[in-house]
Amino acid sequence: MARRVLILASMNDVTLLLNRILDATALRGQALASNIANVNTPGYQRRDVSFINELKSAVQKRTPEAGQFNPTIKKDSSASPVSLEREFAAMSENQLLYVTSADLLSRKYARLQRAIKGN
Numbered sequence: 001m002a003r004r005v006l007i008l009a010s011m012n013d014v015t016l017l018l019n020r021i022l023d024a025t026a027l028r029g030q031a032l033a034s035n036i037a038n039v040n041t042p043g044y045q046r047r048d049v050s051f052i053n054e055l056k057s058a059v060q061k062r063t064p065e066a067g068q069f070n071p072t073i074k075k076d077s078s079a080s081p082v083s084l085e086r087e088f089a090a091m092s093e094n095q096l097l098y099v100t101s102a103d104l105l106s107r108k109y110a111r112l113q114r115a116i117k118g119n
Contacts (some may be wrong), residue, residue, distance in 0.1 A: 010100035
């Protein structure tokens with residue numbers, strides 16, 4: 001029985017983590033879109049959401065609190081101007097992470113649904 005509880009806790013942790021990744025990538029997409037929209041705005045400071053280091057730390061912890069990192073939009077501290085090439089590259093990377101996470105979450109729910117139905 002204890003092993004079954006551990007597996008369920010692990011499944012919940014993965015679901016929570018994948019949901020947090022989806023939230024973070026959606027937020028990062030907003031920040032990157034804002035950067036692109038303001039590429040020619042004088043004095044505009046680039047914004048981004050850095051959550052990859054927090055994500056790595058959460059995965060390494062493997063505790064119930066692992067998926068509870070809180071991504072936020074922050075201004076880029078460097079004085080470099082917005083580069084469309086860099087923003088589009090970041091958007092592509094972000095989109096790939098979002099689609100991959102959504103696919104993994106969808107597969108997870110499909111397996112759970114099959115298990116409930118007994119298929």
